[in-house]
Amino acid sequence: MTIATDDLETLTDRASAGVAFDGLRIDEEDGNYVLETPDNEWHDLDEAALREALEACEEYVTNWRYWQETVGGEGTARRAFLRWCEHAPIPDADEQTTTTDGLAVPARYDALRDGIDRQWGQLSITARFVDVDDPDGERVYDLWHVDDADSDLADLEVYDDPRDAREIATYDEDGRYRPLKTAPTLVSGWAFTGLSGAELVETVGFLYPATIANWHRELRGNLDVDHWTETAERQTGIYDVIDELPREAVDWMAEACCVDSQCLRRRKWEYDEDDDVDVDGGDGPFPCREPCSLVIAAARKWAILESEEEHTYELELTTSELNQLAELIDAVAEGRTDEIREADVYDGANRYRARYLRAKRVGEDGLEATQVDE
């Protein structure tokens, strides 16, 4: 490993104003320099001696150069995310303390030679040195689907333009449109390799829009959560009705739409500040700060449906037929209908079983039932 002459010059230029970054500390005292790393201290260095001493702690120097010169953007979500990618400590909003315990520079440098893997929803991100044999501190990032973690790169479609991620994010494996980018239906079979930090953040931004920004806000304790009641009351036009959705229906809605099997964002919004939704919010790394547009659109339908009165109906069913109705609902709700084998008549949601039930119990006007409460 070597330090470029330019880097030494830049660093010695900055030294007079003081440098303190990731364990590297340089201060000027009466024309001489003090250099510190967690492992060593040098005092009374003139400029030539400082350069010599810096050569002895080159990992700290190239690390400083990568973060302060290449990445920059102090306080941005982009920088915090890239630091998360390699388990580096992430500064608090005050830039003085760190919110997370991270690895020190030598441990990170060891790990970056092999590549450091992190998971972001269904994404697997690897941070690594550009040059593994003679690392100069420059990192690049590889990105692919977690299901492809063990795949040979030659078997994957390889991309390097972040904008290609838009097409990947648009359709599921059956070719159906994915209106919700954070649904756990991202297709596999692709890879982005050798991305710069900025390109990685842009690519993740196309696959999971705004997740990095909201994660960063949560990390800093300033995530602005809008609970259900605030979000619903804000709506106008055709969505004006959604604040009429009954309290318990909001629980059912969250169970229907917002659990991990449907969306990888971790729900932080509740019914209101003092009234939690009685459904698990999920375990993902990035938060959901308000009901999304899909939930709003579905809530409109449910608000209208829930405005109907309940009635008591009488209909003839065997016990097995009653159970079969539950099986059918369950199969559709779990997206399981495609998996049920054609001849598996033991499954209540089998197509022939459903057609038989329809032939027997469903007339031209629907299920043959009589309202008995009027």
Added chain:
Amino acid sequence: MQALVIAAHGSHLNPDASDPTYAHADTIRETGAFDEVREAFWKEEPHFREVIRTLEADEVFVVPLFISEGYFTEEVIPRELRLDDWDPEKWDSDGTSASQATLEADDVGKTIHYCGPVGTHDAMTDVIVQRAETATGDPDVGEGVGLAVVGHGTERNENSAKAIEYHSERIRERERFDEVKALFMDEEPEVDDVTDFFESDDIVVVPLFIADGYHTQEDIPEDMGLTEDYRLGWDVPGEVDGHRIWYTGAVGTEDLMADVVLERAADAGADIGDARETVRDIAGSVADADHEPSAGTGAGD
């Protein structure tokens, strides 16, 4: 640093609805005029609500990819962007003359230049003309040809019709086409009877819509009698009542739309350098020499 946000409707159901938004954003990215360019949507992600926080720039130009001033541009987008001091009065518009308003976004502490919609900008007139050129494949189209500019109409708001009439009048004043008419889907004069309104044998029909969808690809071609069933497609030109109808689709898909977005941002103070020339090179030139430059001439500047 300055950033551009293109704010569009998007769709929960149609994956193609956002294509023009992405295409125009990409064209502007190529110019390098903005440090960041971001697409934002009402029905897709990033949502209007969360787009500003994804930007590092302190100065953000938001251009709505909508046709008219109305519910979305005056109410929904500013509310979702958290432009708390917004009031439609700040545009001081007669329905087609909004330029921009400078505001703060409450959640991020950034300066937001909230621009009027692309559909009412003067440069949109050029895009309609260019669509007539690409639809006919004739860069000099005009002589002996009628042009119908088609809009939705008043179903939602009166400004929808105003935008159509505004551009129709501007094109008429150029005296390039023999006839220019504004037609509507749900009010008189109706696009259903398109051939009744023209004497010219050739009629170019340009729908002033942002994205292709149900209206432009199903309703309008069937209503005009270009095809019995949109799924069968139609000829360009197609024969209707002895006229030849040149109809392709939503004007919003035209490459030159990126120029309108840029002009909106420039009118609001964005430093775009020579980006407009780059975009016009990419999009191909508008082949009418007599058109006046749009920048600085629009009402509301």
